[in-house]
Structure formats: structure tokens, C-alpha cells
Amino acid sequence: LYHQGDWFDLCRGPHGPSTGRIGAFKLTKVAGAYWRGDARNPQLQRIYGIGFPTREALDAHLHQLEEAEKRDHRRLGREMDLFHVQEEAVGSVFWHPKGWQLWRTVENYMRRRLEAADYREVRTPQLIDRVLWEASGHWDKFGQNMFTIENEDRVLALKPMNCPGHVQIFRQHQHSYRDLPLRMAEFGACHRNEPSGALHGIMRVRAFTQDDAHIFCEPTQINAETVSFLDLLRSVYADFGFTDIKVKFSDRPPLRAGSDEVWDQAEKALWDAVNAAQLECTLNPGEGAFYGPKLEFVLRDAIGRDWQCGTLQVDFVLPERLDATYIGSDGQKHRPVMLHRAILGSMERFLGILIEEHAGKLPMWLAPLQVVVATITNEADAYADRVGEAFRLAGIHVEVDKGADKIGYKIRQHSLRKVPWIIAVGAKEAEVTSVSLRRLGSQAQESLALDAAIALCQRESMPPDIARTASAA
Structure with missing residues (x-):
């Protein structure tokens, strides 16, 4: 119990001496509650809020809460198809x-x-x-x-x-x-x-x-x-x-x-x-x-x-x-x-x-799916398989998307899954054995020869300890 004047509160305290000490506050949510937790009693309204000495401190805290919600590993785990938990375990x-x-x-x-x-x-x-x-x-x-x-x-x-x-x-x-x-x-x-x-x-x-x-x-x-x-x-x-x-x-x-x-x-x-x-x-x-x-x-x-x-x-x-x-x-x-x-x-x-x-945008060496090869048209299906296999043989975690969706939709979907590299291939790329590369978070596209793209991906996905050893050698 905490005592202040005639007021007794079920908390550790201390209470603020006056509201003048609260430079900025925000009410965050409201919720119903029955008196003493009994549904037969009158319903009360519980009001939640937070207070800080300055507006800057309040804004910083609210920004942190917003960022924490965006980065919640449970939500990202579902979006990236990493894990789940359930009541049976x-x-x-x-x-x-x-x-x-x-x-x-x-x-x-x-x-x-x-x-x-x-x-x-x-x-x-x-x-x-x-x-x-x-x-x-x-x-x-x-x-x-x-x-x-x-x-x-x-x-x-x-x-x-x-x-x-x-x-x-x-x-x-x-x-x-x-x-x-x-x-x-x-x-x-x-x-x-x-x-x-x-x-x-x-x-x-x-x-x-x-x-x-x-x-x-x-x-x-x-x-x-x-x-x-x-x-x-x-x-x-x-x-x-x-x-x-x-x-x-x-x-x-x-x-x-x-x-x-x-x-x-x-x-x-x-x-x-x-x-x-x-x-x-x-x-x-x-x-x-x-x-x-x-x-x-x-x-x-x-x-x-x-x-x-x-x-x-x-x-x-x-x-x-x-x-x-x-x-x-x-x-x-x-x-x-x-x-x-x-x-x-x-x-x-x-x-x-x-x-x-990392808000799900894991570094290339940690990303569980590092590359998606997406077709622009169905005519490039065979070439996409060939590109995917080449990346796979190079030790890259890769998937091939030969779905009927348009390439713009595929890019959006794989970006939501936080795939670091999205490679688009069509008839033009198949003709010259190249790929069109888009990195996660960038609108720019880069045209690379297939061998050059694989070599670049291997360098960028090398774990830091192995990279240091290779550099020292």
C-alpha cells in the first residue's frame, strides 16, 4: 500500500507530488471493468495513459512503441513463415x-x-x-x-x-x-x-x-x-x-x-x-x-x-x-x-x-531465403529453373516463383517476406543469360550476367567469420 494524505493506493508508489510535474501526457486506451471483478456489480471505465516530463520524451516513447509494434517478432514470424506456437505445446x-x-x-x-x-x-x-x-x-x-x-x-x-x-x-x-x-x-x-x-x-x-x-x-x-x-x-x-x-x-x-x-x-x-x-x-x-x-x-x-x-x-x-x-x-x-x-x-x-x-530485414548471410527468382512471363519458366539451380549449387538459399501473377505483384509479395534479392527473368534475360536484380527496399534494378550475379551473391552472403578468414588469406 502507498499512502498520500488521505489516499491509500494498491501500488508501490511514489505518486507524483502534483500534475504540474507532468510536462506531456497521452491517454492510450480505455477498457471496461466490473467493480471488484464481479459482473453483478456496476461497470467502471478504466482509462490508461502515460506521462513524461517533456513533449520530446513522450514523442520518443511513442515512436519506440510504434517501432516495437512494427518489429514484433510474432507478426514477422508469421509473415516470413519462420515459426508458430500453439496451445497444444x-x-x-x-x-x-x-x-x-x-x-x-x-x-x-x-x-x-x-x-x-x-x-x-x-x-x-x-x-x-x-x-x-x-x-x-x-x-x-x-x-x-x-x-x-x-x-x-x-x-x-x-x-x-x-x-x-x-x-x-x-x-x-x-x-x-x-x-x-x-x-x-x-x-x-x-x-x-x-x-x-x-x-x-x-x-x-x-x-x-x-x-x-x-x-x-x-x-x-x-x-x-x-x-x-x-x-x-x-x-x-x-x-x-x-x-x-x-x-x-x-x-x-x-x-x-x-x-x-x-x-x-x-x-x-x-x-x-x-x-x-x-x-x-x-x-x-x-x-x-x-x-x-x-x-x-x-x-x-x-x-x-x-x-x-x-x-x-x-x-x-x-x-x-x-x-x-x-x-x-x-x-x-x-x-x-x-x-x-x-x-x-x-x-x-x-x-x-x-x-x-532488423525488423525482419536480416543481413544477407542470416536471411533464411536469400534469393527469389521470379518469372516475367511463362516463356521464361525453363530459364528460371536453370537460374535457380545455379544459385542453389552455389550454396545460396533460393526459391523459384513461376506463378501466373504479374511481376510487380510478385515483387511486392516477396518484399513483404523480406527476401533480400528478387531476381526477375524473362525472354530477354534468357536470350543473353542475364538476370535483373532488385534489392529489398530499393526501386532500382540492376542487369547482371548470371555468373556475375552468383559471384556477387556469394560474396554478400558470406558469414562474417568466413569473410575475415578469406580476407586474411
């Missing part, structure tokens, strides 16, 4: 062919980056006995968010995260300090029982995939591994078009595992790594993971919204609880430090962010 995504192509492009890119950074990819089980979750501490701290089943007098849980499974792989061998750091990665399919009211398209789901990894290292290696990870993270974000990144340092939460002494050690280690990396960050009190402090990486998108994606966590707790050891240079057993890290976070959520960041 609440919180899960049905990926359509083009959406799955986008997923594979991002996953393959990440896999190349991880392999180049000396990560070893693994796969861990979906169903794991509660005994392991109890040992790790997740059952007590996270059990209410797990999906469980009973089988043969055992309780199994769909994994909500990958870290205990990675420790099990680490424990299968007695590692030496010479093996460290050991970087273990997984595109891990996880499930969390999110409240149905919190679900939102593919941004907030119950079934998701993490670009997860864990680095097992010695305490003296934390700084170097943090610097290396930050370099990788910044490079990946830049390749996807994100350069405005804020970092938050989240320290110990109220409910946590491990002693205060362990947390003191972990927080000092992470602060030392932050200083070694000369990283600017703000404190986010009490928001660390239950097993260790973390850095949170927040991306700002094209219309000024912030999205928390990547994380880096320093963990002294799980290696202790799950009995992970390595042989040090002194010949004795020691506990490794476990660095939990993710760059994209949830694949589903990151793809939603990407779609909204």
Missing part, C-alpha cells in the same frame, strides 16, 4: 523450414567460433535423476521450476540447465593441471516451468536451447579466460550488428549455496578479472546465480531497448558439491574453478531479438 516453438534454416545458420556460425576458440562440444541427457539435482543444489533452489516424471520408483527431471551434466563428463577422467583450461560447450536443450502468463512468442518459452559452455580452470587462469571470453563475446555481438553493450556485475543473492568465505573468494576473483579486462560495469546487487557471482551482458537494439543475453559466472560451489578434481603441479588433488558462460543465452530468445533488431 505451450511454451514450445514449431520451427518452419525457413525458421529452422535461420536457426541452423546461427548455430553453425557459433559452432565455428567455438571450435576456433578451442571449445569441445558435448551432449548431455535430457532426463536426469533428482539425486544429481539434489547433489548440485538445483533441487532446493530451482525445483519448483523443473518438469518431473516418475518412473520405476525414481523421480526424473527434465534438465533446466546443463552445468551438472558437464561436471559429470569432466569427472570421467582424472585431469591434470596440464589439461586446463578445459572448455566444454553444448547447444543444450533445456526446460523450465515458466508461468503461462510470462510466456511471450519465442522470447520467453518453456523449452529452449542455450549456447552454453563451462570452462574448468585453475584459479590463476580466471583472468586470462575472462579476457579471452570477452574478446569472443564482443566479436560475436558485432557480427550480429550489436555494438552498444552494457555490463552488470551481479553479486551474492539472498538464497545461495556455499559459505560467505567461498562467496568472498568468488566475488574477488570476478572483480579481479573485470579489472584485468579493463571492463566497465555497474553493480547489480543480489542478482547473482545461487552458486556464484556473474557478469550480465546487456545489448541495446536499434530502437533503444535493452536485452540481457550473455553471462559469465565464477563458480567455486558446484565443483565442490559434485566432487570435481584435477591433479595440480604439486601432485595433489585440487578443485577446479568452473566458469559458466553463454553469449547468445537462449537461442530462441536471441533469434527473436535478431528479428526485431
Whole structure:
């Protein structure tokens, strides 16, 4: 309850001291409501509005709302035929062919980056006995968010995260300090029982995939591994078009595992790594993971919204609880430090962010459908098939549109689908083996020889990491 004079309000407050503080406002919508939610009671009118200190701030906010509606990944997902969700699979995504192509492009890119950074990819089980979750501490701290089943007098849980499974792989061998750091990665399919009211398209789901990894290292290696990870993270974000990144340092939460002494050690280690990396960050009190402090990486998108994606966590707790050891240079057993890290976070959520960041007009290398070959007349059908096959053999995602619609209509339809290249072919193009190219968002047409068009498309659709390698060579 918030109290102001004789007024009590069911909100946290505070209220503004006077309407004079509101420089500009706009009423946004009205809605009916029954008193106390009972249809037998009188109907009331609820009026919604927003207020800002200045007209400029109000206009900026309204523009952001308008842009957000245009960029809504749910609407674009339908228009571009990428995915859908439905009540029979609440919180899960049905990926359509083009959406799955986008997923594979991002996953393959990440896999190349991880392999180049000396990560070893693994796969861990979906169903794991509660005994392991109890040992790790997740059952007590996270059990209410797990999906469980009973089988043969055992309780199994769909994994909500990958870290205990990675420790099990680490424990299968007695590692030496010479093996460290050991970087273990997984595109891990996880499930969390999110409240149905919190679900939102593919941004907030119950079934998701993490670009997860864990680095097992010695305490003296934390700084170097943090610097290396930050370099990788910044490079990946830049390749996807994100350069405005804020970092938050989240320290110990109220409910946590491990002693205060362990947390003191972990927080000092992470602060030392932050200083070694000369990283600017703000404190986010009490928001660390239950097993260790973390850095949170927040991306700002094209219309000024912030999205928390990547994380880096320093963990002294799980290696202790799950009995992970390595042989040090002194010949004795020691506990490794476990660095939990993710760059994209949830694949589903990151793809939603990407779609909204680019308003569906994805860069050529990400576009699930890169080229449409559209006929001007039916006389060019055979040539259109030949052009489509040539692009396909060159590794381009292409479709051929030989429908009876006029070329202007075809261009409009494929522009709505956000296809980067629309190639028109007719009798004239067939005669000289050329194509007429129109880029998404442009009215200009460009006539190119077929071979030249394919070579240009290959260059423009090359993923950034491959392009850098080719340029260096």
C-alpha cells in the first residue's frame, strides 16, 4: 500500500507530488471493468495513459512503441513463415523450414567460433535423476521450476540447465593441471516451468536451447579466460550488428549455496578479472546465480531497448558439491574453478531479438531465403529453373516463383517476406543469360550476367567469420 494524505493506493508508489510535474501526457486506451471483478456489480471505465516530463520524451516513447509494434517478432514470424506456437505445446516453438534454416545458420556460425576458440562440444541427457539435482543444489533452489516424471520408483527431471551434466563428463577422467583450461560447450536443450502468463512468442518459452559452455580452470587462469571470453563475446555481438553493450556485475543473492568465505573468494576473483579486462560495469546487487557471482551482458537494439543475453559466472560451489578434481603441479588433488558462460543465452530468445533488431530485414548471410527468382512471363519458366539451380549449387538459399501473377505483384509479395534479392527473368534475360536484380527496399534494378550475379551473391552472403578468414588469406 502507498499512502498520500488521505489516499491509500494498491501500488508501490511514489505518486507524483502534483500534475504540474507532468510536462506531456497521452491517454492510450480505455477498457471496461466490473467493480471488484464481479459482473453483478456496476461497470467502471478504466482509462490508461502515460506521462513524461517533456513533449520530446513522450514523442520518443511513442515512436519506440510504434517501432516495437512494427518489429514484433510474432507478426514477422508469421509473415516470413519462420515459426508458430500453439496451445497444444505451450511454451514450445514449431520451427518452419525457413525458421529452422535461420536457426541452423546461427548455430553453425557459433559452432565455428567455438571450435576456433578451442571449445569441445558435448551432449548431455535430457532426463536426469533428482539425486544429481539434489547433489548440485538445483533441487532446493530451482525445483519448483523443473518438469518431473516418475518412473520405476525414481523421480526424473527434465534438465533446466546443463552445468551438472558437464561436471559429470569432466569427472570421467582424472585431469591434470596440464589439461586446463578445459572448455566444454553444448547447444543444450533445456526446460523450465515458466508461468503461462510470462510466456511471450519465442522470447520467453518453456523449452529452449542455450549456447552454453563451462570452462574448468585453475584459479590463476580466471583472468586470462575472462579476457579471452570477452574478446569472443564482443566479436560475436558485432557480427550480429550489436555494438552498444552494457555490463552488470551481479553479486551474492539472498538464497545461495556455499559459505560467505567461498562467496568472498568468488566475488574477488570476478572483480579481479573485470579489472584485468579493463571492463566497465555497474553493480547489480543480489542478482547473482545461487552458486556464484556473474557478469550480465546487456545489448541495446536499434530502437533503444535493452536485452540481457550473455553471462559469465565464477563458480567455486558446484565443483565442490559434485566432487570435481584435477591433479595440480604439486601432485595433489585440487578443485577446479568452473566458469559458466553463454553469449547468445537462449537461442530462441536471441533469434527473436535478431528479428526485431532488423525488423525482419536480416543481413544477407542470416536471411533464411536469400534469393527469389521470379518469372516475367511463362516463356521464361525453363530459364528460371536453370537460374535457380545455379544459385542453389552455389550454396545460396533460393526459391523459384513461376506463378501466373504479374511481376510487380510478385515483387511486392516477396518484399513483404523480406527476401533480400528478387531476381526477375524473362525472354530477354534468357536470350543473353542475364538476370535483373532488385534489392529489398530499393526501386532500382540492376542487369547482371548470371555468373556475375552468383559471384556477387556469394560474396554478400558470406558469414562474417568466413569473410575475415578469406580476407586474411
